Amino acid sequence: MPEKVTLFVYDLSQGMARAMSMGLMGRQIDAIYHTSVVVFGHEFFYGQGIMSAIPGTTHHGQPMERIDMGTTEIPQEVFMEFMDEMRQTYTADAYHLLDNNCNNFSNDVCQFLVGKSIPAHITSLPTDFLSTPFGQSLRPMIENMFGPSRHQQAPLSVAAAVAAAASGSPAANALAANIASAGASGTAILSYATDLTQLQNLIRDNAAVAVFFTSATCPPCHTIAPIFDEMILLKNGQIKGVKVDVSMPMTQEIKRAYGIQLTPTFMFFLKGDKDSEFSGANQAELRSSIDSLIYAVHPAHPHARREFKNYNNLSGTPILFLSLDNLDPPFTKLRSLLTSGNGLSESELKQLDKIQAWLKKLAEAKKNNTTEPSLGELGATWKPLLTKIIGLLPYENQFPVLDIIRMLIIHDRVAEVYSKDGNLTLVKAFDAAATQSAELSKSTLTLTLRLACNAFGDPLLGTYVLSSKTRESLKHLLVNMLLSSVDQHRQTAASLAFNIGVKIAEARDKITNVKEASHNPPVFGGGLLLEGLEGDWTIECLSAIVNAIEKEGSEDILHRLIASVANFIYKEESFSGIELLSTLDLIGTLDKKMQQTKVINSENVIGLCKEVQDMIRISVAEQRSHS
Structure with missing residues (x-):
């Protein structure tokens, strides 16, 4: 008998989003949506794992809207099996405010039950929110709490953030400016001081501080204020900005202590001592003073003083294996390998058919640039089935299933599932590959390498394979395959080295941009600390890459290897990789x-080689000048 399916929609902001969104974000957002699915007499929702209740009795109160999603012919027992499988993905630990939330869960459930998505204005809320200056300013704080997000980040205009904040009340302006300037540590880099002790503590606790003494009755102050905000925020935590309104009664002690006669007045403090000051709304002098102070605390990396044209022209996009052109062979081969004594049940074979059909639908969507199938359409047991198949087959026969996973993780939601993989599927594949003979397992090794490369196509999964849980297995795979006698293995391993280099360069760039004057530990991707990535692990990878460069005879493979070296060492703070390359005489090898x-x-490869040589020479000279 058909069963009705209803989507319950709640507003977690209790009307505040509708009332305040235009002022803070410059865009109308009607609600902060929470959804659940009502079916078979229960309300199913995701929070601390998958939960259920009598409809309308949850702590969210009564829904603001009930949406009829249609009816389902799926039996209740099949649906409950689906819920059991979904609990592997929608765990309490896997919750992510932007990527893996209640609305993603409701969408997957509705896709499974009725083949329809929930309304787009609900599922698109994270993208809509992050497209606003206020949303982008909150992104580091959100990622610090939940980990990196798969949503692409548009360039943030700090001026737009300040302007959006200023369109609200003074309280909203102060709040938005603080949130916009919060780094990955959650500490604001633009503050307001109202008493002398507070200001003295700010100057004492930060290596570089710019204090803006302003007044409510000063027109030039109003003109220079948003420019000061923008200059401070654009420095991404390298300098602390402080505003003091000396027209307020509570700030008179500050005014006397610092001898403020005119506004605007700017004072600059280096490690607690006053470095310089000037009065007047002079934008050029303000910029120069801020830059000079930052340089005194954070001298530019020697690589930043040179232009590396060929390096800068390198693609920042990982090398991926995205082909979905010939889907039938891996499934045909897999079924033939599972026929003799270790085959699959009838229901498991049907799930395998569903995976194949889903991939064909994904291929068609990518070809025609249409909507891709949802995770819910993949079926209830796809991941446990693939994990079981890997366990049934010896490594040398795993190539069809590894190829299937290689294709599946092209889809961001599937990649997200593997980025939270309690079964460590990728780790086990990497470890098995590192111990196999290339002659015995050529196809499987090739597919393992391609799978590793494709992991870097998704920001969450790329971070996962470089996390402390997985990176050792990845390193062993890379080191062993770089010196393979099989050309295809070396070429794909070089692609993997390049992808790792891209991720390291991206991480180092983020670290540089959010590093605070107090020298907090570096963070990667919004708060996920990659401990040890810049230490012995990198050195071992670089050593293997240099060894491969010495022995390689293909210019195409050499290009990828040299590009990976450039990414590994560009703006490297510790110089440990540079020291290794100098010791191993990479300069001579490239000559x-x-x-x-x-x-x-090739001219571009020769140019890149010379730039890598220059990077090494510059860093070595810098070290010697400080020794």
Whole structure:
């Protein structure tokens, strides 16, 4: 008998989003949506794991809207099996405010039950929110709490953030400016001081501080204020900005202590001592003073003083294996491998058919640039089935299932599932590959390497494979395959080295941009600390890459390897990788490749080689000047 399916929609903001969104975000957002699905007499929702209740009795109160999603012919027992499988993905620990939330859960459930998505204005809320200056300013704080998000980040205009905040009340302006300037540690880099002790503590506790003495009755102050805000926020935590309104009764002690006669007045403090000051709304002098103070605390990396044209022209996009053109062979081969004594049940074979059909639908969507199938359409048991198949097959026969996973993780929601993989599927595949003979397992090794490369196509999964849980297995795979006698293995391993380098360069760039004057530990991707990535792990990878460069005879493979070296060492703070490359005489090795063996002939590859040599020389000279 058909069963009715209803979507319950709640507003977690209790009307505040509708009332305040335009002032803070410059865009009308009607609600902060929470959804649940009512079916079979229960209300199913996601929070601390998957939960259920009598409809309308949850702590969210009564829904603001009930949406009829249609009816389902799926039996209740099948649906409950689906819920059991979904609990592996929608765990309490896997909750992410932007990526893996109640609305994603409701969407997957509705796709499974009725083949329809929930309304787009609900599922698109994270994207809509992050597209606003206020939303982008909150992103670091959200990622610090929940981990990196798969949503692409649009460039943030701080001026737009300040302008959006200023369109609200003075209280909203102060709040928005603080949130906009919060780094990954959650500490605001633009403050308001109202008493002398507070100001003295701010100056004492921060290496670089710019204090803006302003007044409510000063027109030039109003003109320079948003410019000061923007200059401070654009420095991403390298300098602390403080505003003091000396027209207020409570700030008169500050005014006397610092001898403020005119507004605006700017004072700059270096490690607790006054470095300089000036009065007047002079934008050029303000910018110069801020830059000078930052340079005194954070001298520019020696690489930043040079332009590396060929390096800057390198793609920042990972090398991926995205082909979905020939889907039938891996499934046909897999079924043939599972026929003799270790086959699948009838229901498992049907799930395998569903995976194949889903991938064909994904291929068609990508080809025609149409809506991709949802995770719910993949079926209830797809991941446990693939995990079971890997356990049934010896490593040398796993290539069809690894190819299937390689294709599946092209979809961001599938990649997200593997980024929270309690079964450590990728780790086990990497470990198995690192111990296998290339002659015995050529196809499986190739597919393992391609799978590793594709992991870097998703920000969450790329972070996962470089996390402390997974990185050792990834390193062993890379090191072993770089020196393989099989050309295809070396080429794909070089692609993997390049992808790792892209991720390291991206992480280092984020660390540089959010590093605070107090020298807090670096963070990656919104708060996920990648401990040890810049230490021995990187050194071992670099050592293997240099060894591969010495022995490689293909210019295409060399190009990828040299590009990976450039990403590994560009703006490296510790210089440990540079020291290794200097000791291993990579400069001399590259000279031989260009001048003696003539393996490297292309102008752009030669240019990149010379820039890598320059990076090494510059860093070595910098170290010697400080020794």
